[in-house]
Amino acid sequence: MLSKESLAKIDRELTKYPAEQKRSALMSALRIAQLEHGWLSNDVVEAVADYLGLPPIAAMEVATFYGMFNRQPVGKFKLTVCTNLPCALSGGADAGKYLQQKLGIGYGETTADGKFTLQEGECMGACGYAPVMLFNNHTMCNHMTPEAIDKKLAELE
């Protein structure tokens, strides 16, 4: 289920915690598994749990709690728009609407060509740069005005 490279990365995470507290490395392990598979299917969650010696339901709890873990297959580009209050007041809700209109999909949906997935996200701790959007969990995009969104989408196309 998990590649040698992924397992090696998980092993490295495990060295950060005491041997009897493998649970501590669960979030990292799920992140690594998601990088490999794109999303966390039940099988992947179970494989991670088995590797860490945890009950699968314990891994499932974590995998379903955090918005950055994908429990459904996602498009090549995942855009997460913050719609918490500070962003919403500074145009976050509008940015979301603009993206929906532009991509022709709602929150939690993927475009038919499998390129884009749009998600609503919780506060990303960058309210000063509102509205913000997270690209593929790893890149933060600031001040997402319609122009900035157009520019970003053009880059990705």
Next chain:
Amino acid sequence: MLEVEIDGKKLTVPGGSTVMDAANSVGAYIPHFCYHKKLSIAANCRMCLVQVEKAPKPLPACATPVTDGMKVWTHSDSAVKAQAGVMEFLLINHPLDCPICDQGGECQLQDLAVGYGKSASRYEEEKRSVVNKNLGPLISTDMTRCIHCTRCVRFTEEVAGYQELGMPGRGEHSEIMSFIGKTVNSEISGNVIDLCPVGALTSKPFRFSARTWELSRRKSVSPHDGLGSNLTVQVKDHQVKRVLPLDNESINECWLSDRDRFSYEALNSPERVTKPMIKQGGVWQQVEWTVALEYVANGLKSIVADHGVDSIAAVATPQSTLEELFLLKKLANGLGVQNTESRLRQHDASFATAGVQWLGQSIVELAESDAVVVVGSTLRKEHPLIAQRLRQAVKHGMKVAAVNPHGDDMLLRLAGEVVTRPDQLVEGLLAVLKATVEIKGATCPAHIDTSHTEITDVARGVANILAAGERASIILGNLAVQDARAAEIHAVAAALAALTGATFGVLTAGANTAGAELIGFNAAGDVFATPKKAYVLLGAEPDFDTANPVKALAAVEQAEMVVVLSSFQSCAYDYADVILPVSPFSETSGTYINMEGRPQSFNGVVRPLGDTRPAWKVFRVLGNLLGLHGFDYGTSEEVRDEALAAGVEARLNNNAVAHVHVKARAAGNGLVRLAEVPLYQSDVLSRRAPSLHATVDAQVAETLRANAATLAALGVAAGDKVKVEQGGTAELVVALDARLLDQVVRISAGHPLTRDLDSAAALQVAKA
């Protein structure tokens, strides 16, 4: 000690107490859902908010430690307002389906809603609904009712030892569930039903069969393992409807194993016999009690006259009450018959102790040991709640080690483990003994020869744990006592205990194993080895309750007369001459003596079904019919008092009768069978409880298990069918058990699928 004032009452509590503890100690009730005395503190239901002096807002009583001079008001305006507010939120998504909810009438949410809820809800939006989950054959779910207290999750993780339930999702989307496609398989899973404060988790076998206020609650004692769990049996219309635990901190705490909880199904089974029956000319006929008893009395008398007193054997299971065993023995002895026996699963006839085998201490004391070595036991299956006790004790520093013919996960952190072949348990123990001798610098007892034993690292590990323990215990499980070399196992384990100052104990297998020993019922040894002319079987089923069912069945089949006293139909139709319907534990008064030597008496909870009669009364009448003296008992209490006249404590003694010489034997290299009696085949009741037999535990018992290497050598894979030949044959499905040693195949004993196998014969396994 800290001074605290609760609702104006001053008290002192030990440091580290919570406000909830303090309130409980003065009897001030604080409403709560997620708090439970045996579980960790979650503080997520918020129902226990109380007002604390100088605190700016209400604090949860269950998670607030008491500080010196703290003043708490549990029912002030501010506290009640906070509690009512929490209740309003809890009720937002809770369905108003109390009239069709099994929890109705015994629901904490319902009760507290009466106290704190409003008569109408202000919530007008859509309520959420949650899909039900399949948690197996014992637990029924209505997840929309769940208030997310997580008691069940904490129970599986902390008490049952493996987190089978969890709460995936976040906020509005969180749901209690097992992992996709998995059921809850713990042997003590039924406790989550009691823990659930609402009707989200209810009993599947009991579902919709009665309302709680229609049930009368009667005390009883569990008739299964040697623990003697205390029961509250709930009864309606003279029928047992369900079984719940009765709190007894020194025995079962507030828990029950699933076997204790759900085996009541058998009591209402269509297999119950309700009329005495006699076989005449090969045809079974229902007769009156007087006719049947006359027939039995005359039959026994004529067998004694024709063949002598040694031609009769009286056989009982350790699930029989003390009174029944005492009167059966008295009856047999009155006829001059000395052959009475209840150790039916014992393979080693030479194994005997000077007194009644027992735990060597109380159950609470066992849990207070700092080192425990379990020898020959599938502890979680044989004694689920003892395993649970040890699991809790391990968290407080106890070191548990095991010497076992299997590597089953006890779901606790084992400090050391020796896994042997089933025929090499003695050698496994000898290695531990030799290591202990070395550590202690002592000499090995003369009757034990360790010169051919090699000390392994794992054995040294176990020896170290034992040697380091100040209050150590060594306990023998069912596998050890029923082993073909039980006397040797006992000798080595006793020597280990003597050497290290550990307490030596035996986990008695049946509810009344100790009672049978106490009254000297076990006097015959293997009653089926040399077939008798007549057998009296009290609750015993030769095909399931015996060490060697093939031999036992052959013995009863050739007998001239077989008297069966049983609550159930069985294949007794084939071999019996008379079947007398006698009461199971629920329909008779009686006494069981548990593994700590504690006699526990109970009354019948329902009236006997049909023409069923309590067995002690049957023996009383038989005694009178046979003209024997001393059968004029008015009540079972008189019988008990006579049986216990000599006291119990003085008779408890685990020492061997004589020194058994022990010498290591070379390990064989052929296939060897690990024959364990599965959890739900242990006695007549659990054998007939359909829900228990739908569990994963029962399904696993139907398989042949071996490790990967053994399976490869046999040329089979998991899921294949194999034919087992051992005296007779059996066809079983193969499953993997990675923790067994090479060449070990695990095949259940006392199981319908394996009843033709003779555990002493040579073993062959081949693909079917």
